[in-house]
Amino acid sequence: MKIVFASLLFLLLGAGGVAQAAEGPFSVAGVDDEQEAYAFLSDLQAAVKAKDRAAIAAMLSKQVKVYHDGKLESRTDRALMARFDQVFHQSVAAVILCQPPGALWANWRGVSIGRGTVWFGPELQVSQKAYDRNPDAYKVGDRRYWKLKILTMNIGAHSEQQATQCP
Secondary structure (H helix, E strand, O other), rough: OOOHHHHHHHHHHOEEEEEEOOOOHHHHHOOHHHHHHHHHHHHHHHHHHHHHHHHHHHHHEEEEEEEEOOEEOOOOOHHHHHHHHHHHOHHHHHHHHHHOOHHHHEEEEEEEOOOOOOEEEHHHHHHHHHHOHHHHHHHOOOOEEEEEEEEEEEEOOOHHHHHHHHO
């Protein structure tokens, strides 16, 4: 009897009896709605094209990391904005502007623009203390508490090489 029950339970649960949530191409990065990722890219491209510093600043994580040729150079949005022209120089702008939405890809780091020149993903918009008290209240998919932000930028030779491959 136990074997029959265990077999039935396996068939129901282990063989797809329970509906699984569909995963999108960016789910691994915490972005379940791919249209949201495409909209973020479009907004970023518009801000870069217009050289709108305020719009770009609003898209930065508070703890954005900027690496120049692999070396960590800044860890905050304020530090990045103080060096805006060095970070958002012509080759980085070209990589962002040349990125077709269909070529975005993701891994645990976030959603990638280019081959890792810019990474974006969800960032918690409440204090860490509030989150620690009740993490179940702040599910990653709930955009009341999570917003897409630029998390990491890799500049220098990496972005310059990619910019030369832009049409």
